[in-house]
Amino acid sequence: MRPLTNIYVFACVFTCTLWNNIQPTVENEFIANYSSNLLTNVPKNISVHTHVLDLSHNKISGLSISEFISLPDLQVLNLSHNLITELDFSIFTFNEDLGYLDLSHNNILKVYCQTLPYLRHLDLSFNKFTALPICQEFGNMFRLEYLGLSAAMIRRSDFMYIIHLQLHTVILTLEDFSLYESQSLTALNTRNLDIVFAANQNFIFSLLYDGMSTAENLRIVNLRYTLSYKDFPAPPLTLLKKIKTTALVLDTVDLQWAIILQIFLLIWYSPVEHLTVRNLTFRGPVSELPEHELLLFLGSLEQLISSGGSMKTLTLEHVRNRAYYFNQEILYRQFSEMNIASLTIYDAYMPHMLCPNRTSSFQSLNFSHNALTDELFQNCHTLTDLKLLILQRNKFESLPKVSFMTSHMKSLKYLDVSGNLLRHDAADVQCRWAESLTELDLSSNQLMDAVFECLPVNIKKLHLQSNQITRVPKGLAELKSLEELNLAQNSLADLPGCGGFTSLEVLNVEMNLILTPSADFFQSCTRVRELQAGHNPFRCSCELQDFVRLERRSGGKLAGWPAAYVCEYPEDLKGTQLKDFHLSELACNATLLLVTALLLTLALVAVVAFLCIFLDAPWYVRMTWQWTQTKRRARQSRPEEQESVLQFHAFISYSERDSLWVKNELIPNLEKGEGCVQLCQHERNFIPGKSIVENIINCIEKSYKSIFVLSPNFVQSEWCHYELYFAHHKLFSESSNSLILILLEPIPPYVIPARYHKLKALMAKRTYLEWPKERSKRALFWANLRAAISINLPISFEANEEQSEVTSTSSISQHVNN
Incomplete structure (x- = not known):
């Protein structure tokens, strides 16, 4: 049974969705929600286009026609959970489209009626009516489908005005109930009937009997009876022929065991197919029931259960046993022998269930939230039709035993043993599952990797979440049907x-x-x-x-x-x-990275090889190192003279093979006569005891200019190359113009080695003096050369001349040999 108690929610959601799709920019214009705002009156600023108005959970105590006359399009109105004491339907005269009106949970005592022809849902339940507030005008509400009522007394005549209405759902709230005339409810014409009785009163069981004769779907809340079972009115036998109910829900039941037995016998004989009992508490002592009556009840129940009835499903949820001197095995036997398709016993602290004595008709069993153990249904061969078995949150520990439990269930397709204490230790214990099993839920247990050794081979859906699995072992599980x-x-x-x-x-x-x-x-x-x-x-x-x-x-x-x-x-x-x-x-990409690194390495090797072979890079590195070390030693030995003082006009660099020209032509012509030039020559000015490189660097740094006598012999001399390198380094470090090139003999380009790239660059970019073969041109040559090295030295020539007399025999010999 599913009574339409949520029609309001559906109406609101449907209307919101509809208007949101049509006019999303003016959604608030059609829906006004003032719920839980502590209002004492209906707001005056409600849009005239409002379709849904929620004023529930406020403190409104009175209504007037002026508050709703400006809402002609109103379709849904919720005024539940307020303080309204009187209701006059005439205030909704101008709300012709009003189809949903909820006034439940107020303090209404009196109603002034008027027909609302479009009304489909009217809820006046949980109010303070003495008699049912059914006016003659209700009979003209032909569209009415849902009707909620409340009263303290119900008489047969109360429903006379609505007998002809085809209602879908009727809800009756009966607080402080004092009178019920038998068979009053049978006048209703409804498919769904809800009866909510007061929790602190003894239930009037004629309401149950009449309700079962009135609606297909019946729900009763609060069945409580504290009197002796002897005062319990037994159901009339003629009632069985009148019962219409096929789905019965009993919620919050607190009865003695003997009364429960009588009601259950009535229901079993009736056409009821689906029985749900929630929050069931049965009390004792059972010993108060005379032994012959107890045996009669149990005998009748056993005979009825074995013979079968109309019932197909039985659901017991949240069961509490307050009876004592009670053999539960008797109850388990009755349950196990039921000739029904589906049995649910949920949250009943049930420790065991017996295997049926004969082939059972059970197709679905749900024993969740109980205390069942591995002994359940062991060696049970009578559950051959069982297709669905739910055993959530019990006390199962052994997965192999669970598998043995199912081995004789030839039709079992779904098994749920989640939320237990299941383990499988991968011992020699074999598992044997039902071959028909296609879905298995083992979630929320204590299973580890070894679970894959104990699984049904034909399984299609397997749930293993919330366990302790670290990996799926290869080769252990062959589940070829698993999807x-x-x-x-x-x-x-x-x-x-x-x-x-x-x-x-x-x-x-x-x-x-x-x-x-x-x-x-x-x-x-x-x-x-x-x-x-x-x-x-x-x-x-x-x-x-x-x-x-x-x-x-x-x-x-x-x-x-x-x-x-x-x-x-x-x-x-x-x-x-x-x-x-x-x-x-x-x-x-490791391969790409390796290839890239290899290519870069090869490129670096190629560049280094090029520098070494064609540009003589190691030689330049070695010379740079020597120059650096020489400068460092010079600064350390004479820190007060870190900056050298110029002593010579020019340093002469030449090959020893061209020494005759230097000694016979260059030196005599520059050092003689007026304005003589002070020259630095290795034979005269190198200091003994120092290395050749140090002498070369010192001479170049103490000379204003450096004269290079170029010839094929020059490019063959290693020491000439040193001198050219250091002079060129000085050129760039001091940004000076200190190089003078004299081309003594033409030098073919192919004769110049590759490492002399600086010489090639100098000859290509700088002007050099070429030694003329004709004597007539030599005067101009000497004039140009003197002009190129013209400078006033800051030191005396005498000091220089004294120093020039010092010779370095070892240095000269090394220099000459090169």
Whole structure:
């Protein structure tokens, strides 16, 4: 039974959705919600276009026509949970479209009636009416489907005005109830009937009997009876022929065991097919019932149960036993022998259930939230028609025993043993499941990797979430029919392969310990169409980038993408969605990185080889090192003379093979006559005891100019190359114009070695003096040369002349040999 107690919610949601789709910009113009605003009156600023008005949970005590006359389009009005004491339907005269009116949970004592022809839902329940507030005008509300009423007394004549109405749901709230005339309810014409009795009063059982004769779906709340079972009015036998109810719900039942037995016998004989009893408390002592009556009851019940009746499903939820001197095995036997299709005993502290003595008609059993153990249904061969078995939150511990329990259930397709204490220690114990089992729920247990040794081979859906599984062992599980596997909330470190799951289509590994899922998952699991792998502590690395790339190629197979896929490590990327995480191809491709490094190495080797072979780079490095060391030693030995003082006009660099020209032509012509030039020559000015390199550097630094006598012999001299290098270094370090080139003999380009690239550059960019062969031109040559080295030295020539007389025999000899 599903009475339409939520029509208001449906109407609000439907109207909101409808108008939101049509006019989303003026949604508030059609829906006005003033609920829980401590209002004492209806607001005056409500839009005239309002369709849905919620004024519930306020302190409104009175209503007037002026408050609703300006709302001609009003369709839904909720005034429940206020302080209204009187109701005059005439205030809604101008609300012709009003179809839903809820005035429940107020203090209404009196009603002034008027026909509201469009009204479909009227709720006056949970008010303070003495008699049912059914006016003659109610009979003209032909569209009325839902009617909520409350009263302290009910008489047969109360329903006379609405006998002809085809109602869908009627709800009666009977607080402070004092009078009920038998068979009054039978005058109603409704499909669903709800009766809410006062919780602190003894229930009038004729209401139950009449209700079962009135509606197909009957719900009764608060069946309480504190008097002796002897005062309990037994149901009339003629009632069985009048019962219409096929679905009965009894909510909050507190009765003695003997009364429960009588009511159950009545229901079993009746056409009731679906019985639900919630919050059942049965009391004792059973010993108060005479033994012959108890035996009669139990005998009749057993005979009736074994013979069968109309009942198909029985649901008992939240059962509490307050009876004592009570053999529960008697009750278990009655339940086990029931000839019904579905039995649910939920939250009843039930420790055991007996196996039926003969082949049972049970197709569905639900014993959730009890205290059942591994002894349940062991060696039970009578549950051959059972298809669904739910054993959530009990005390099962052994997975093999659970498998043996099902081995004789030839029709079993679904088994739920979640929320237990199940373990499997991978011992030599074999598991034997029902071959028909296709869906198994083992979630929220204590199972580890060995569970894959004890699974039904024909399973299609397997739930293993919230266990202690760290991996799926390869080669142990051959579940070729498995289509859905749920491994969420375990301790997996990677995605499982599909070696034993060739038919797998859906895999859930959410909330595990997967840092870097395998990127080849979809290659090995070709039939998987959905992978739920979100909410794992992903480590954003190159391997994970392969997984992200896989998602793009998989075509949306990752469920929850991208919100559920977030980096956890490293710390600087924590909270970054995987779709926003990127690394370069070079950083992640080892082959590409190796090839790139190899190519760079080869390029570096080629450059070094080029520098060494063609540009003589090692020689330049060695010379630079020597020059640096010489400068350092000079500063350390004479810190007071760190800056050298010029002593010579020019330093002469030449090959020993050209020494005759230097001694016979160059030196005599520059040092003689007026304005003579002070020259620095290695034979005269190198200091004994110092290395040749130090002497060369000192002479170049003490000379204003450096004269290089160029010839084929020059480019063959190693020491000439040193001198040219150091002079060129001075040129750039001091930004001076200190080089003078004299071309003594033409030098063919091919004669100049590759390492003399500086000489080539100097000859290409700088003007040089060429020694003329004709004597007539030599005077001009000497004039130009003197002009090029013209400078006033800050030191005396005498000091220089004295120093020039010092010779370095060892240095000269080394220099000459080169």
